[in-house]
Amino acid sequence: MHLNTILKEPLLHFLLIGVALFAFIAWHGARSGADKADIVVTSAQIEFLAANYAKAWGHPPTQDEVRSLIEDRVQEEIAVREAMAAGLDRDDTIIRRRLRQKFEVMAEEQDAREAPTEANLSGYLAAHADRFTAPATVSFEQIVLDVGGTATDGERAAALAKTAIRQGHDPAKLGRVSILPSRVDSTRLDLIAREFGTAFAEYLPKLPTNEWTGPIGSAFGAHLVRMIAYVPGAVPRLETVRAAVAREWENERRVAARTESYRKLRERYNVVIEARQRPSAAAQ
Amino acid sequence: MVSALLRSVGVIAVIACMPLPALAAEQTDTGTADKATLGKVFPSKPGYSPYAGRTFPTMPLFGDTHLHTAYSMDAGAFGARLTPRDAYRFARGEALTSNTGQPVKLSRPLDFLVVADHSDGMGFFPQLMAGDPALLATPQGRKWYDEIRGGKGADAAMDIIVSFSNGKLPNGFPTPGSTAYRNAWQETIKAAEAYNEAGRFTAFIGYEWTSNTGGNNLHRNVVFRGNGAQAILVEPFTTMPPLGSDNPTDLWKWMAATERKTGSEVLAIAHNGNLSNGRMFPMIEAFGKKLDREYVETRARWERLYEVTQTKGTGEAHPFLSPNDEFANFEIWDKGNLDGSVAKTKDMLEFEYARSALMNGLKLEAELGTNPYKFGLVGSTDAHTGLAAVEEDNFFGKTAPQEPSPERLTKVFIDNPKTGVKVMDWEVGAAGYAAVWATENTREAIFDAMKRRETYATTGSRMIVRFFGGWDFTPGDANHRMPASIGYAKGVPMGADLGNVPSGKSPTFLVAALKDAIGGNLDRIQIIKGWVDKDGKAQERIYDVAVSGGRKIEADGRCRTPVGNTVDVANATWTNTIGAPELISVWKDPEFDARQRALYYARVIEIPTPRWTAYDVARFGNKPLPGTTMVLQERAYTAPIWYSPG
Numbered sequence: 001m002h003l004n005t006i007l008k009e010p011l012l013h014f015l016l017i018g019v020a021l022f023a024f025i026a027w028h029g030a031r032s033g034a035d036k037a038d039i040v041v042t043s044a045q046i047e048f049l050a051a052n053y054a055k056a057w058g059h060p061p062t063q064d065e066v067r068s069l070i071e072d073r074v075q076e077e078i079a080v081r082e083a084m085a086a087g088l089d090r091d092d093t094i095i096r097r098r099l100r101q102k103f104e105v106m107a108e109e110q111d112a113r114e115a116p117t118e119a120n121l122s123g124y125l126a127a128h129a130d131r132f133t134a135p136a137t138v139s140f141e142q143i144v145l146d147v148g149g150t151a152t153d154g155e156r157a158a159a160l161a162k163t164a165i166r167q168g169h170d171p172a173k174l175g176r177v178s179i180l181p182s183r184v185d186s187t188r189l190d191l192i193a194r195e196f197g198t199a200f201a202e203y204l205p206k207l208p209t210n211e212w213t214g215p216i217g218s219a220f221g222a223h224l225v226r227m228i229a230y231v232p233g234a235v236p237r238l239e240t241v242r243a244a245v246a247r248e249w250e251n252e253r254r255v256a257a258r259t260e261s262y263r264k265l266r267e268r269y270n271v272v273i274e275a276r277q278r279p280s281a282a283a284q
Numbered sequence: 285m286v287s288a289l290l291r292s293v294g295v296i297a298v299i300a301c302m303p304l305p306a307l308a309a310e311q312t313d314t315g316t317a318d319k320a321t322l323g324k325v326f327p328s329k330p331g332y333s334p335y336a337g338r339t340f341p342t343m344p345l346f347g348d349t350h351l352h353t354a355y356s357m358d359a360g361a362f363g364a365r366l367t368p369r370d371a372y373r374f375a376r377g378e379a380l381t382s383n384t385g386q387p388v389k390l391s392r393p394l395d396f397l398v399v400a401d402h403s404d405g406m407g408f409f410p411q412l413m414a415g416d417p418a419l420l421a422t423p424q425g426r427k428w429y430d431e432i433r434g435g436k437g438a439d440a441a442m443d444i445i446v447s448f449s450n451g452k453l454p455n456g457f458p459t460p461g462s463t464a465y466r467n468a469w470q471e472t473i474k475a476a477e478a479y480n481e482a483g484r485f486t487a488f489i490g491y492e493w494t495s496n497t498g499g500n501n502l503h504r505n506v507v508f509r510g511n512g513a514q515a516i517l518v519e520p521f522t523t524m525p526p527l528g529s530d531n532p533t534d535l536w537k538w539m540a541a542t543e544r545k546t547g548s549e550v551l552a553i554a555h556n557g558n559l560s561n562g563r564m565f566p567m568i569e570a571f572g573k574k575l576d577r578e579y580v581e582t583r584a585r586w587e588r589l590y591e592v593t594q595t596k597g598t599g600e601a602h603p604f605l606s607p608n609d610e611f612a613n614f615e616i617w618d619k620g621n622l623d624g625s626v627a628k629t630k631d632m633l634e635f636e637y638a639r640s641a642l643m644n645g646l647k648l649e650a651e652l653g654t655n656p657y658k659f660g661l662v663g664s665t666d667a668h669t670g671l672a673a674v675e676e677d678n679f680f681g682k683t684a685p686q687e688p689s690p691e692r693l694t695k696v697f698i699d700n701p702k703t704g705v706k707v708m709d710w711e712v713g714a715a716g717y718a719a720v721w722a723t724e725n726t727r728e729a730i731f732d733a734m735k736r737r738e739t740y741a742t743t744g745s746r747m748i749v750r751f752f753g754g755w756d757f758t759p760g761d762a763n764h765r766m767p768a769s770i771g772y773a774k775g776v777p778m779g780a781d782l783g784n785v786p787s788g789k790s791p792t793f794l795v796a797a798l799k800d801a802i803g804g805n806l807d808r809i810q811i812i813k814g815w816v817d818k819d820g821k822a823q824e825r826i827y828d829v830a831v832s833g834g835r836k837i838e839a840d841g842r843c844r845t846p847v848g849n850t851v852d853v854a855n856a857t858w859t860n861t862i863g864a865p866e867l868i869s870v871w872k873d874p875e876f877d878a879r880q881r882a883l884y885y886a887r888v889i890e891i892p893t894p895r896w897t898a899y900d901v902a903r904f905g906n907k908p909l910p911g912t913t914m915v916l917q918e919r920a921y922t923a924p925i926w927y928s929p930g
Contacts, residue, residue, distance in 0.1 A: 048427070097384070098363065172765050177868055179750055179767050179796045181342055194392045194746075195343060197801040219801040220865045247478045251369065 039077050041070055049073060104258060116249050122238050124249045129235045132244060135188040138204050139228040142184075145215060146176035147222055154215035154222035161224050162212050171212065171226070180220065186229070196220070205230050340772045341721040341738070345730060346746050347396030348375065348672040349553055349718050350492070350505050350591060350664035355401040355468055359668035360409025361444055363684035366670025368399040368472050372479035372487050375672050383669055383684035391675055391802060392746070394717070395725055396486035399472060400505040403491045403520035404528070407468020408444075408458050425457070460519035460527050469519055477512040482726045491520040493552070495530040499623035501559035502532060505591070505664075506539070509731040510548025517546045531571045536582045551735060553662065555591035557641070558599040559622040562632030565641035565657055567648070580648055580656035587656075589734055592638045592741045592921055593663040593716035595674070595682040596622075600661075600887075600921055601639045604630055609826055611810075611889060614919070615713040615743070624698045624705030642924060643814040643822035646881040649928065650816065660737030660779045660923030661885070663716020663744070672717075674744045676916075677856070679714035679896035686712065690904040693897060693912065710912045714896040715743040719920070721777065737779025737923040745918040747806070748798040751778040751886045753925035755785065757792035762870045767796050778885070779923035784930040790876035791927060795829060796868035797888040797920070804890040805863025806832055807847040807917060811871055814924075815882035829871040832864035832891075841874070849892045851915045856894040856902035863891035878929060885924040889917050 049069040053061045061069060089095050116124075125132060145157040161174045172182060184192065193201035197219035207213050207227040215222035238245065353371050354360040365383050366374075374380045377393030401407075412429055420426050428444060458465035473489055480487035488507050495502040508515050521538040522528030529535070539550050557564030569575060592600050597617030606612045620627045634640045638661065645657030665672050669687065673680040681687045685695075686709055698707040719740045722733040733739065740749050750767055754775025764770045771794050776782065782791055799806050809830040817823050827841035835845045848862045873884070898914040900906065908914065 104365065177763050177765065177767065178866055179748060179798050179868070182765060190393075191343070195748075195801065220798065243478070244481070251373070 039074055041073055116246055120249055121245050125238050125245050132241050133233040133235050135190050136233045137186045137188055137231045138192060139185045141182060141226045143171060143175035143224040144178040144180060145222045145224060158215040158224050165212050340768060341723045344719040344748055345395035345722050345725055346717050346719055347394050348664045349398040349662060350400050350666045351397060351672050352401055352668040353399055353670040354409055355407050356668060357402055357405035357408045364669055368475035371399050371670040372397055372475060376485050382671060382680060382687050384687040388671060388673060388680055394672060396730055398488040398490040398507050400490045400492040402494045404494055404522045404524055405458055406465060411464045460522060473512040473515050486725055486727050486730055488727060489515045493521055493535050495523045496622060497530045499621040499625040500561050500563050501556045501622040502563060503556060504535060504552040504554045506550055506552050508548050508550055509727060510546060514546040514548040518542050536586045539586050551588055552586050553589045553591050554587060555594060556596055557636040558597045558617050560636055561621040561626055562635040565635045567644055577652050580652045580654040583656035584654050584658055588659060588737050589662050589739060590638055590659040591664050592661045593743050594666040595712050596666060599637050602633050602637050604633055605637060605640050619707060620703060620705035624700030624703055627703045627705055642883055646816045660739045661741040661921045662718035662739050663741035664718055674714045676714050676894060676896045677899050682712050690906045693900055693906055693908050710897050717742050717744060738777050740920050740922040742920045743918045745803045745890060746800040747888055747920050749888050749920050749922055750796040751922045752794040753782050753791055755789040757794045757870045759870050761794050762868045767794060780925060782925060782927040785878045790873050792872045794870050795886050798866045804893040805860045805865055806867050807863055807889045807891050809867050810887045811884055812887055813882060813884050815880050830867040830869035833862060847891050851892050851894055853898050853914045856898040858893050882927045883924040886922040888920040892917050
């Protein structure tokens with residue numbers, strides 16, 4: 001971030017000009033008749049007004065229309081200057097938000113981006129291992145039990161189905177028809193959570209393997225599940241996730257650039273925060 | 285049947301959401317299972333693996349094929365700050381800070397995303413704001429830059445947009461070939477390459493070609509199958525002459541040339557026929573040229589999908605065209621074209637909506653030998669925020685100013701006093717997503733599934749929908765343990781052709797739907813048939829094929845009992861005490877005539893749930909305008925299955 005560049009930007013001076021004008025007029029207003037401020041409508045601006053008019057209406061403006069466009073521009077200029085002088089811009093949420101947006105875009109765009117070193121990357125991976133951990137995977141079979149929601153119903157159906165399986169019946173023939181997969185092979189647990197719901201997915205790692213267990217609830221009903229394999233997530237080596245680590249590293253730098261520019265600029269300000277008037281209000 | 289036995293144990297309705305404790309084996313309240321009884325109801329069979337060698341897609345992938353970021357000229361000018369990189373991160377499930385500074389995260393990650401920024405002026409705004417020297421060397425670029433920095437950003441934004449609509453942009457405005465343009469395209473590609481991760485998340489390279497002459501929306505999104513090294517060999521096709529063109533036939537030429545040059549396949553997805561004022565699906569002529577064989581063949585080749593639902597309205601069917609369809613009046617935008625410069629007239633509608641286009645396509649096929657409107661359906665967001673956030677309870681609007689705020693319920697989106705066309709922000713829909721039956725989560729697999737039209741559109745919910753057509757499905761197939769395997773074995777999936785009719789047979793369909801794991805239950809599944817009768821007239825008919833709650837389907841194939849409504853609008857809540865978590869059925873066309881062209885698609889309808897407007901009121905405590913829609917029934921539309929007489 002180039003602090004000096006930012007500070008030289010006219011944009012940053014925008015509000016300051018408003019304040020200055022206000023002060024000037026407050027001082028100047030008392031002395032009527034002294035030198036007046038200039039409003040100059042340049043020939044380039046007139047061309048611009050005429051061109052805009054032509055675009056909107058499909059024909060160039062007549063002499064009268066040009067005069068009225070110019071008068072309108074003069075009025076706009078007066079209105080804007082007076083409004084700013086009166087400080088009307090300062091508490092305007094929309095103006096403040098747009099100024100901030102423009103400023104932050106500049107802050108990020110002006111950050112020079114360097115390629116990360118090997119040490120950057122391995123350090124980043126070590127510090128954020130959880131973000132790169134390969135997700136846990138599961139393999140299991142499941143039956144959707146054809147019951148309603150009460151625990152007793154689910155338990156009855158599950159017990160009945162388990163008995164049937166133990167007696168040699170094909171599990172694939174039990175339960176109700178569903179387009180949920182009856183068997184899942186080496187699938188990421190987070191995808192199971194999306195499909196069956198979070199509660200179901202969180203329960204799976206706790207199940208014994210190779211044993212029909214249930215009922216286990218999901219968004220769709222009660223299930224009987226035979227866990228085949230659960231492979232917990234592991235932190236990969238840098239070689240296998242280099243691109244992702246580099247991407248995250250760069251992104252963090254970008255965010256950091258903005259935070260840093262705020263930090264530096266803030267040093268130039270004496271920030272005073274008053275105590276809240278009704279501190280209990282938010283707690284209600 | 286075992287299901288009958290188990291059904292006798294339990295009853296309906298409430299869904300268990302928490303894991304239930306496992307029971308000790310064999311202890312059942314119905315007594316000890318008797319082997320002889322069980323032997324009858326559980327016919328045992330020698331085990332063999334039905335899973336080995338299974339190659340069909342087992343789960344749909346959800347994504348958005350149409351998302352804008354700050355790189356889109358209009359998005360940037362109105363305050364979008366998020367870039368393609370941010371957009372991909374967000375779609376992958378990360379928490380982000382929105383354009384208006386609000387924390388935002390999806391309930392669940394998406395599986396794929398196409399960042400589709402407008403090709404005209406791509407990257408213009410970030411380049412301008414960064415003080416790009418090439419852009420600043422032009423008088424108009426300099427002026428805009430000075431205006432924006434001088435606090436006249438709104439003037440500049442309006443001027444930029446008006447200049448674009450009127451085709452009067454300055455030299456130096458980023459056009460293909462300029463440095464600014466190339467940089468933006470490179471950045472777009474780099475972002476997709478960085479976030480594309482086979483098996484985990486697919487980041488497609490793409491853009492939007494925004495043909496909008498006279499305010500009539502003929503927009504298309506272009507998607508690349510290939511990688512960055514291929515996409516960088518070309519630059520996006522624009523609409524501004526002389527380099528670009530607003531005529532879709534020129535886009536198709538560009539696509540053909542691009543495939544030759546890059547070796548990457550491309551496809552185009554049109555959207556918002558509802559804002560084209562009768563031009564999206566022409567029947568007679570397009571751009572002054574009579575429709576001919578070349579037009580229909582070329583369109584059929586490049587446009588395999590249509591984006592049927594998004595923030596600017598849903599375009600499946602219109603109540604005027606389908607008076608007997610009580611579900612047709614859904615998120616309709618029918619007041620005018622995109623900028624409201626020309627008001628809508630009823631005669632335009634037939635050439636704007638997907639259902640009528642699908643039917644008219646059959647007529648063109650009879651006339652010209654190829655059906656130009658043989659498309660599958662997808663939904664997407666068209667959000668201009670970098671945020672593919674269109675869940676009703678998590679809707680971040682179409683543009684940055686429409687991100688959540690107490691004011692958005694009462695603001696105006698389009699207002700053209702000359703024509704009286706006025707669209708309020710509350711009419712913007714929280715829709716939709718594209719569901720794709722791909723065999724794996726890669727660019728290639730998803731693209732190939734899109735090309736074979738094995739897709740369906742949802743209005744934002746993530747229900748799972750299967751739809752197969754064939755000649756031999758029997759009611760018993762609805763009881764098959766693995767509907768998909770029997771579906772693929774005995775028929776073809778959504779997006780395909782039925783093929784030749786065996787003598788004396790009628791088409792049969794296996795259709796199944798599973799509710800979104802965190803969404804509303806299902807009201808019903810319908811099959812919509814479109815055909816051309818013996819007089820050459822297009823016809824349509826709706827059949828309810830599976831309904832929840834034991835309601836009756838009458839002899840004419842319709843269930844006229846509504847599913848009910850549990851929505852508490854004031855608190856924006858509902859309960860899944862009505863509807864069903866899953867529906868499945870086999871249906872046979874009762875009025876099939878083998879001499880007539882026909883198409884069939886499924887529509888799955890959820891029970892009523894709160895619309896985003898209801899969540900706004902519940903959270904902000906503000907007051908909606910009179911007439912604001914507060915409740916909706918989310919839905920899915922599958923790609924059709926077609927029949928042509930051999």
